[in-house]
Amino acid sequence: MATIPLEHSLVLAGVLFGLGTLGLLVRRNLVVVLMSIEVMLNAAGLAFVAAGARFGEPDGQVFFLLVLAVAAAEVAVGLALLLALRHKMDTLDADAASAMRG
Amino acid sequence: MPGLLWLIPAVPLASFLALALVGSRVPPRIVSLLGVGAIAASTAVTLAEAAAFLGTPPEGGAWVEPLWRWIDVDGFRPMMALRLDALSLVMSLVVTFVSLVIHLYSVGYMAGDEGYARFFAYMNLFVASMATLVLADDLLLLFLGWEGVGLCSYLLIGFWYRDPENGAAARKAFLVTRVGDTALSVALLLLFTRLGTLQIHGLMSRAVRDWPSGSALPVLAAALILGGAVGKSAQLPLQVWLPDAMAGPTPSSALIHAATMVTAGVYLVARTHLLFQLAPPVMLVVAVVGGVTLLLAGCSALVQHDIKRILAYSTVSQIGYMFLACGVGAWSAAIFHLVTHAFFKALLFMSAGVVIQAMHEEHDIFRMGGLRRPLPAAFWGFLIGGASLAGLPVVTAGFYSKGLIVYSAWAGPGGAPLLWLASVVGALLTSLYIFRLIFVVFGGSSRTIAVEVAKRPDWTELTSMGVLAALSVLGGLLYLPPWLGDHPLLGRFLERTLPAPSRVVAGLSELGSEGVVTLAFAIGLLLAWWLYRVRRPLPVALAGKVGRALHRFWFEDWGFDLAYQWILVRPFIRMALANKDDMVDQFYRFVGWGTVRLHQAAARSETGRVRFYAGGIVLGSVLLLFLVVLFR
Numbered sequence: 001m002a003t004i005p006l007e008h009s010l011v012l013a014g015v016l017f018g019l020g021t022l023g024l025l026v027r028r029n030l031v032v033v034l035m036s037i038e039v040m041l042n043a044a045g046l047a048f049v050a051a052g053a054r055f056g057e058p059d060g061q062v063f064f065l066l067v068l069a070v071a072a073a074e075v076a077v078g079l080a081l082l083l084a085l086r087h088k089m090d091t092l093d094a095d096a097a098s099a100m101r102g
Numbered sequence: 103m104p105g106l107l108w109l110i111p112a113v114p115l116a117s118f119l120a121l122a123l124v125g126s127r128v129p130p131r132i133v134s135l136l137g138v139g140a141i142a143a144s145t146a147v148t149l150a151e152a153a154a155f156l157g158t159p160p161e162g163g164a165w166v167e168p169l170w171r172w173i174d175v176d177g178f179r180p181m182m183a184l185r186l187d188a189l190s191l192v193m194s195l196v197v198t199f200v201s202l203v204i205h206l207y208s209v210g211y212m213a214g215d216e217g218y219a220r221f222f223a224y225m226n227l228f229v230a231s232m233a234t235l236v237l238a239d240d241l242l243l244l245f246l247g248w249e250g251v252g253l254c255s256y257l258l259i260g261f262w263y264r265d266p267e268n269g270a271a272a273r274k275a276f277l278v279t280r281v282g283d284t285a286l287s288v289a290l291l292l293l294f295t296r297l298g299t300l301q302i303h304g305l306m307s308r309a310v311r312d313w314p315s316g317s318a319l320p321v322l323a324a325a326l327i328l329g330g331a332v333g334k335s336a337q338l339p340l341q342v343w344l345p346d347a348m349a350g351p352t353p354s355s356a357l358i359h360a361a362t363m364v365t366a367g368v369y370l371v372a373r374t375h376l377l378f379q380l381a382p383p384v385m386l387v388v389a390v391v392g393g394v395t396l397l398l399a400g401c402s403a404l405v406q407h408d409i410k411r412i413l414a415y416s417t418v419s420q421i422g423y424m425f426l427a428c429g430v431g432a433w434s435a436a437i438f439h440l441v442t443h444a445f446f447k448a449l450l451f452m453s454a455g456v457v458i459q460a461m462h463e464e465h466d467i468f469r470m471g472g473l474r475r476p477l478p479a480a481f482w483g484f485l486i487g488g489a490s491l492a493g494l495p496v497v498t499a500g501f502y503s504k505g506l507i508v509y510s511a512w513a514g515p516g517g518a519p520l521l522w523l524a525s526v527v528g529a530l531l532t533s534l535y536i537f538r539l540i541f542v543v544f545g546g547s548s549r550t551i552a553v554e555v556a557k558r559p560d561w562t563e564l565t566s567m568g569v570l571a572a573l574s575v576l577g578g579l580l581y582l583p584p585w586l587g588d589h590p591l592l593g594r595f596l597e598r599t600l601p602a603p604s605r606v607v608a609g610l611s612e613l614g615s616e617g618v619v620t621l622a623f624a625i626g627l628l629l630a631w632w633l634y635r636v637r638r639p640l641p642v643a644l645a646g647k648v649g650r651a652l653h654r655f656w657f658e659d660w661g662f663d664l665a666y667q668w669i670l671v672r673p674f675i676r677m678a679l680a681n682k683d684d685m686v687d688q689f690y691r692f693v694g695w696g697t698v699r700l701h702q703a704a705a706r707s708e709t710g711r712v713r714f715y716a717g718g719i720v721l722g723s724v725l726l727l728f729l730v731v732l733f734r
Contacts, residue, residue, distance in 0.1 A: 024713075025716060028713070094711070094713055095712075095713065097712070098711045100708075101708055
């Protein structure tokens with residue numbers, strides 16, 4: 001079985017993380033922003049799993065499970081906030097909710 | 103009779119408390135009874151003490167009556183103690199007796215005034231303070247009395263407080279004397295730190311033991327004490343407050359600003375004479391200050407219009423004589439003049455008060471005239487007091503005291519012909535200004551519009567004026583010169599405390615000197631007669647361009663007030679205005695301003711936009727990673 005070198009997995013994880021960050025920064029729709037955060041979380045998870053596989057340790061997969069749980073909690077809170085915003089401002093534009101400026 | 107001395111200040115103090123607390127609620131009759139009665143009791147105690155003192159002279163020449171320990175802090179242990187020796191006995195006799203007479207006069211003078219009880223309360227407090235000052239055994243207690251009389255002076259100058267001018271005069275008096283008091287308190291600190299005590303007797307003996315004559319410390323201490331004395335006694339250059347102090351009721355002017363308080367400076371110098379003798383340069387300064395002051399104030403008195411201001415300048419001038427006497431070392435002559443001056447100047451002020459009340463509170467002598475017939479009591483009071491002030495030979499007290507000072511100015515240990523000359527010229531000026539006043543106010547027939555007398559003196563005023571008139575004449579018996587039987591009773595008595603007048607040979611005899619004084623008196627009298635009776639318009643005609651300028655200059659007290667206004671008051675006010683917003687605050691205000699600005703800049707980054715924050719986080723993380731990679 002041909003093994004995939006660690007570098008490849010890490011590069012992929014880095015690219016995914018960068019794409020997620022880019023989406024987080026440039027998109028205004030909060031649904032897409034949440035999705036971008038998911039992508040970033042999964043990029044981190046991928047890095048954990050790849051590293052775990054490389055060193056033959058189960059810790060990477062354990063950490064990935066933890067990341068999944070955190071992501072689920074994050075999505076629950078994020079979607080609730082998103083709904084509240086939608087009720088209050090009738091929009092999903094992240095820049096619309098800027099009342100808390102200095 | 104030691105053990106009862108404390109009553110002398112305590113009785114007036116108790117009466118002050120009673121009057122201050124309930125005075126406005128009891129009828130005036132009770133107020134006068136309490137106010138005058140307290141002083142009468144004080145006088146009686148003083149007389150009893152005097153009798154006991156003369157009957158059985160105490161060992162060491164003094165009774166010391168310790169009352170209680172005032173403070174006990176780390177070696178600083180001043181006592182509340184009273185001391186009765188020859189000097190303080192003479193002073194307390196004068197103070198209590200003249201106070202009694204003036205209090206009696208005030209009953210008539212102040213009758214009907216709405217502040218009747220307040221007036222007597224202040225006056226009693228004054229007598230208590232003055233007695234404390236005179237009897238104090240400790241310089242700190244003396245300072246307490248010193249400040250007490252200053253306070254009463256302030257309260258009484260501004261007695262009619264509804265007129266802002268009176269309040270301004272009171273503040274001026276208080277502030278100007280404060281300059282001197284500051285010097286005096288520095289002197290106390292210096293003496294205590296150097297000699298370790300403030301008890302006068304111990305202080306003087308330690309000073310004589312430890313300090314060589316003419317060295318820096320006694321000179322400094324004596325100069326500082328002189329500063330205090332100059333302020334209180336209205337001598338050059340702090341004399342500016344006394345003429346303005348005439349804003350107070352006339353009895354208080356008589357008591358405080360003529361007879362007693364203003365002579366406290368002379369008393370202080372005499373009390374600390376051992377220290378002054380260790381400082382010959384300061385003695386010379388005392389004499390010169392006295393000599394110059396008596397001339398300057400005499401000239402100013404010549405041109406005043408206000409009857410009380412004339413007397414005020416006269417007081418400054420006469421205290422100048424006392425300082426002159428102290429300065430040349432003729433201590434008992436100074437005290438003698440202090441005593442006679444208290445008599446005749448109080449009499450003059452009382453007479454002036456009668457004139458003022460009769461003329462509807464008019465003070466300008468040139469709006470009076472021909473008052474001899476309508477106001478005989480005031481006329482005789484002025485004539486006797488004025489004659490004594492000017493030194494009418496042989497029959498008046500002022501002649502003997504002034505003659506003694508004039509002679510001592512040359513023949514005393516520190517005497518000089520120039521000082522003698524100044525005092526003789528001063529005698530001429532005195533005679534001129536007082537007879538100018540008398541001729542202008544009382545001279546002339548019914549030339550003026552029919553004089554309508556608003557208020558005639560009642561029996562209390564007449565009695566007290568009579569007593570002082572008698573004393574102004576008979577006071578001379580206290581100290582008869584050698585050519586008249588040689589009975590210097592007062593001088594002998596004071597020798598127990600003050601050094602005996604040691605005479606050096608003068609250029610002329612005592613009789614000769616007194617002849618010259620008589621001549622000066624006569625010239626002044628005749629000049630006043632010629633100028634103000636024979637040719638009344640002459641003073642106006644005399645005032646050419648130079649004369650008018652000189653007149654104005656003298657009228658404004660040699661420009662002292664103006665100078666102080668420009669040198670001290672104006673710059674101070676300007677500085678106060680500039681500093682109204684407190685310059686020191688500018689720094690703190692800058693710090694606050696900077697903080698607010700920084701905050702505003704930081705607040706601008708709080709956009710409220712989530713993506714902006716996210717960008718910040720990303721940028722920060724990248725930066726951190728970069729740094730980690732760079733500096734690993």
